Structures are given as C-alpha cells and as structure tokens.
Amino acid sequence: METELFIGGKWVPASSARRFDVLDPATGDVLASVADGGEADAIAAVDAAAAAGPGWASTPPRVRGEVLRKAFELMTERAAELARLISLENGKALVDAKGEVTYAAEFFRWFAEEAVRIDGNVATAPSGANRILVTRQPVGVCVLVTPWNFPAAMATRKIGPALAAGCTVVLKPASDTPLTALAMAAILTEAGVPEGVVNVLPSRSSGKVVSAMLRDARVRKVSFTGSTEVGRILLAQAAENVVNTSMELGGNAPFVVFADADLDAAIEGAMIAKMRNGGEACTAANRFFVEAGVADEFSRRLAQRMSALVVGPGTDEKTQVGPLVNEDTVAKVDSLVQGALAAGASAVTGGTRPDGPGFYYPPTVLTGVAPDAAILREEIFGPVAPIVTFTGDDEAVRLANDTEFGLVAYVYTKDLARGLRVSEAIEAGMVGLNRGLVSDPAAPFGGVKQSGIGREGGHEGLLEYLESKYIAVNW
Numbered sequence: 130m131e132t133e134l135f136i137g138g139k140w141v142p143a144s145s146a147r148r149f150d151v152l153d154p155a156t157g158d159v160l161a162s163v164a165d166g167g168e169a170d171a172i173a174a175v176d177a178a179a180a181a182g183p184g185w186a187s188t189p190p191r192v193r194g195e196v197l198r199k200a201f202e203l204m205t206e207r208a209a210e211l212a213r214l215i216s217l218e219n220g221k222a223l224v225d226a227k228g229e230v231t232y233a234a235e236f237f238r239w240f241a242e243e244a245v246r247i248d249g250n251v252a253t254a255p256s257g258a259n260r261i262l263v264t265r266q267p268v269g270v271c272v273l274v275t276p277w278n279f280p281a282a283m284a285t286r287k288i289g290p291a292l293a294a295g296c297t298v299v300l301k302p303a304s305d306t307p308l309t310a311l312a313m314a315a316i317l318t319e320a321g322v323p324e325g326v327v328n329v330l331p332s333r334s335s336g337k338v339v340s341a342m343l344r345d346a347r348v349r350k351v352s353f354t355g356s357t358e359v360g361r362i363l364l365a366q367a368a369e370n371v372v373n374t375s376m377e378l379g380g381n382a383p384f385v386v387f388a389d390a391d392l393d394a395a396i397e398g399a400m401i402a403k404m405r406n407g408g409e410a411c412t413a414a415n416r417f418f419v420e421a422g423v424a425d426e427f428s429r430r431l432a433q434r435m436s437a438l439v440v441g442p443g444t445d446e447k448t449q450v451g452p453l454v455n456e457d458t459v460a461k462v463d464s465l466v467q468g469a470l471a472a473g474a475s476a477v478t479g480g481t482r483p484d485g486p487g488f489y490y491p492p493t494v495l496t497g498v499a500p501d502a503a504i505l506r507e508e509i510f511g512p513v514a515p516i517v518t519f520t521g522d523d524e525a526v527r528l529a530n531d532t533e534f535g536l537v538a539y540v541y542t543k544d545l546a547r548g549l550r551v552s553e554a555i556e557a558g559m560v561g562l563n564r565g566l567v568s569d570p571a572a573p574f575g576g577v578k579q580s581g582i583g584r585e586g587g588h589e590g591l592l593e594y595l596e597s598k599y600i601a602v603n604w
Contacts, residue, residue: 130214133164134331135314137177138324144169149333151308154220154452154488155442163307166332168341171299174328178270178297179347181325186267186295193293194244197237199320204234204281211312215280216443218306220452220488223444225406232568233281236586239570240289243591247294259603265595267295268373269349272342274335274363275310276355277303277454278409278510284313286570286585287352288327294594296350299328301339305454307331340366349373350594354411357534357579364582375583375593377411377575379508380536383529384414385551387522388422390541391563396430398565399514402539404438404492405566407450408512409458412537412559412568416505417516418528424518428496431514432477435492442487450512452488459488462511465504466493469515474498479513500528508534522547526554536576537567558584 132148133140147165152158166174185193204211212226219226249264271291275283284300291298302310307329314329332338342348343366352375353363360378367374384402386395402414419427443451453459463482470476479493490511498504498515505515519525529538538557542548552560558576561567568574573584583593 130161130308131311131315132161132308134166134170134174135311135327135329136170136174137328138318143167144173149304151218151305152455153217154454155444156486157488160217161308163311163331165334166330166338167334168337170332171330171338171341172345174299174330175270175342175345175347177325177328178299181323182270182297185292185297185323185326188295190244190247190293193295194241196321197241197244197289197292200317200322201234201237201241203316203320204230204237207316208234211281211309213444214312215306215309216451218308219277219280220443220454221406221409222448222451223446224449225451226443229279229282232570233279233285235570236282236285236289239586240293240591243290243588244293246588247591247595254601259601262600262602264598264600266598268594268596269296270347271296271298271350271352271594272339272348273298273300274339274351274353274355275300275302277305278406278411280306280309281313283354284310286574286590288313288317290585290590291594292322292326293591296594297326299330299342301330301332301335304331304333304335336362339363343367343370343372346370350375352593353377360581375585376581377583377585378536378579378581379534380411380413380576380580381415381506381508381532381534382412382537382539382557383555384417384539385525385529385541386417386419386423386427387525387542387544387547388420389543390423391543392423392427392430394563395427395541396434398539398541398561398563399431400434401565402561403514404435404450404512407453409453409510411508413510414514414539414565415509416528417514418519418525419516420525421518421520424516428477428494428516432494435494435512435514436478438492440489440491450492453490453511455488458510459490462490462509462513465507465509466495466513469495469498469502469504472499472502474502474515500531506532522551526551530556533579534576535578536580537561539565
C-alpha cells in the first residue's frame with residue numbers, strides 16, 4: 130500500500146517530511162501513516178502537470194480512451210481489494226464499498242468512450258461573409274478536490290473526463306480517506322498514464338495547498354465536491370485568476386411520498402436513498418415528506434426495515450450499516466437528532482448513540498418533526514430519517530423547495546402526470562421519479578441553487594474540461 134505523495138509519476142515524501150495518520154472508523158485505531166503534502170509539494174505537482182500537459186493534449190483521443198479503458202479493467206479485476214480498502218478507511222459496509230468500486234470504474238469506461246466524441250461544428254455566418262468554425266480544446270491543468278464519502282467514485286468522476294479531454298490533473302483527496310486515491314494513482318500508472326498527467330497530493334492542510342495551486346496562473350480549472358461552505362471559499366479564490374470552476378456542493382434531498390404511491394416501492398426506494406453509504410451521501414434523502422393518509426403506515430414500515438439492519442465494522446460481510454467516518458460526524462448527527470427530540474419529535478427506532486469504540490450511530494426514524502426543525506435545514510450525513518406530513522401537491526412542493534439547496538429530490542406517485550408536474554416544480558438538478566437511485570455515469574450529475582455549478586457524468590461531464598474555440602474563416 131503506497132503512502133507517499135504521487136508527483137510526476139514518482140512516489141515521493143512530503144518536502145517537510147511530515148506525515149499524518151489515517152484512522153479506522155470502526156475502532157479509532159491507526160490504519161496507516163501518509164505523507165502530508167504542503168504548499169511546496171502542491172506547486173511541484175502543478176509543475177509536473179504543466180510539463181506533461183502539451184504531450185497529453187496532443188495524444189490521439191483513441192489512445193487516451195484506451196488508457197482509461199485499461200484503468201476500468203484493472204479496477205474491475207481488483208474490485209475486492211479496493212472495496213476492502215474503502216471499507217477500512219471510510220467505514221462503509223463492504224456491500225456499499227463493492228457497489229462504489231463498480232460505480233467508480235464505470236466512469237473510466239464511460240469516458241474512455243467519450244474521449245473519441247469530442248465534437249465541434251462548422252456553419253456559414255448569417256451574413257454569408259465567412260464560415261464559423263468551432264473546435265474544442267482541453268482546459269489545461271486541473272485541480273480536483275474530492276470528499277471522503279466516496280473516495281474512489283468522486284476521484285474517477287473527475288479524473289475520467291479530465292483525461293479524456295486531454296487535461297492533466299492534481300488530485301487532492303480528503304485527508305480522512307487518502308489511501309483509495311493513492312491506490313487509484315497506482316492503477317492509472319499501470320494503465321499507461323504518462324508521468325505527470327495524474328498527481329495525487331494527500332494533505333492535512335487542504336485550504337493552504339489548494340489556495341497555493343489556485344494562485345498559480347498555470348491552473349485553469351478547479352473541480353470540487355464537498356460542502357457549500359468550502360465551495361463558496363474556493364469560488365472566491367478561483368475568481369482571483371478567473372479559474373474555470375465545477376462545484377458539486379451540499380444537498381438536502383426531499384423524499385416525497387403521495388398517498389397514491391406504491392408503498393412497497395416507496396419503502397424500497399427510501400432504503401436506497403436514505404441508507405446508501407449509511408446516509409453519508411450528498412444524494413441521501415434528508416427530509417421525508419409523506420402525505421397524511423399514508424404517513425403512519427410508511428413510518429411504521431420504514432422503521433421496521435431500518436431497525437432490522439445489521440450495524441458493525443464495514444469489513445464484516447454481515448454488516449449493512451458501518452460506522453460514520455469520524456467523531457465530528459457522529460457528534461453532529463446526534464446533536465441534530467437530540468434537537469429534534471427536544472422540540473417534540475418521537476424516535477420510532479434508534480435515536481440514541483451507543484457506547485463503546487468506533488464512530489457508530491443507529492438507524493433512526495423520527496416522526497412528528499416540525500417543518501422548521503434544524504434537522505430539516507442541515508445535511509444530516511447519517512442514518513436518520515425525519516418524517517413530516519403534508520396534504521396536497523402544492524404543500525409538498527413548497528416543503529420540498531424550502532431549502533437553499535437543490536441537488537436531488539425523490540418523488541413517489543402512481544400518477545405519472547402528477548409525478549412529472551411535481552418533478553418540474555421541485556428546484557433540484559436531479560429527480561428520482563419512483564426511483565431511489567439517480568447516480569449514473571452516463572447522466573449529468575449536479576445541482577442548482579446552493580448545491581453547485583456544472584455537471585459531472587454524461588457528455589456534459591466531458592464538456593466541463595473543454596474550452597470552445599471559434600475560428601472565423603473564409604475558403
């Protein structure tokens with residue numbers, strides 16, 4: 130297992146020789162010690178990416194695609210060991226980790242195919258005076274900043290399109306989960322990525338190293354997945370050099386269940402939307418709005434399913450819900466739950482943090498939650514489902530839109546016209562209509578309002594790493 134920085138195709142120690150510990154969330158024990166990159170290392174990574182840029186940009190698209198295809202194959206071959214590594218450093222249940230590896234590898238396969246679909250166009254100017262020729266060129270050096278909750282998928286979702294487009298990258302992974310990112314660097318090298326095209330910089334000084342790179346005029350793109358608070362800071366810093374930005378920020382997903390919904394399907398969808406990765410997902414259902422006529426039955430059945438889940442270490446094959454990633458996350462989740470209970474909500478199941486080692490929180494269902502409760506305003510990022518009742522379509526849409534976020538929403542109804550009407554009215558970049566899962570490498574992933582700028586995945590994800598150049602020409 131590599132634990133040094135990956136710069137210019139080589140494993141190197143931090144220039145300061147500093148290191149930091151990566152913990153196992155199931156026990157709190159140290160898993161590994163990793164090189165702690167600083168500002169000098171960040172600039173060295175930009176140096177490497179800038180030097181490799183012209184060569185990679187001029188590499189034929191088919192060749193770039195074949196490298197990504199090889200990376201997909203290597204990830205698929207090593208899925209079991211990658212899943213175990215994710216479970217160890219992230220805490221998620223092994224079944225979720227295996228799903229993540231499959232999902233993450235698909236971004237390499239999808240963008241291997243997109244590499245040869247970088248299109249342009251030619252047209253006659255309306256005046257007839259000249260032709261309008263539009264070509265697309267790689268943005269250049271990209272800084273990619275990824276979170277801890279999907280350490281493989283969030284990396285491949287950015288690296289895949291960047292490499293397909295002909296860009297070079299510096300990946301700054303979350304300090305809670307750097308081991309998976311370093312493993313990805315090794316896989317990409319084996320797949321044939323040239324030296325300097327992909328650089329990986331673990332660091333505890335995230336703000337300082339990212340700021341140092343954004344101040345470097347050679348950096349032309351920053352793609353960030355994480356909190357809205359940090360996203361605002363990066364947007365301000367990117368403005369100083371007018372750096373191209375993609376931001377996939379916080380979510381506060383509503384899960385709307387109408388009285389005419391198929392409750393079996395709604396419960397299944399809720400278990401996916403809420404409990405995927407133990408609730409530690411920006412796409413997690415955060416607020417459950419259930420029409421009054423079916424609210425009691427829905428709450429009872431959801432609590433029954435969630436209380437039956439097996440909680441334990443992520444690496445145990447029997448585990449369905451692993452620990453949360455760290456102590457701060459557990460404390461936040463517990464604080465939100467206790468605040469809701471103090472304000473009059475009831476815990477149908479869960480609601481009490483267990484004693485003992487590890488960062489665990491039990492699957493929890495809350496009913497009687499006030500529409501203005503704090504737990505409905507913040508991203509929970511844990512296995513907690515607060516339920517609010519409503520009457521009528523207009524109230525459902527109003528409640529769903531009563532948030533600064535707009536990443537994803539879920540709607541359950543048997544009436545297709547209602548479902549599409551509500552889906553259009555909800556302010557979100559994505560809607561799961563009678564589905565509890567929206568993520569797909571072939572689809573444009575992203576939000577509106579405070580949930581971000583730009584899209585990842587699909588053809589749109591490739592365009593995020595390309596600049597359009599217009600040439601006025603006569604012939």
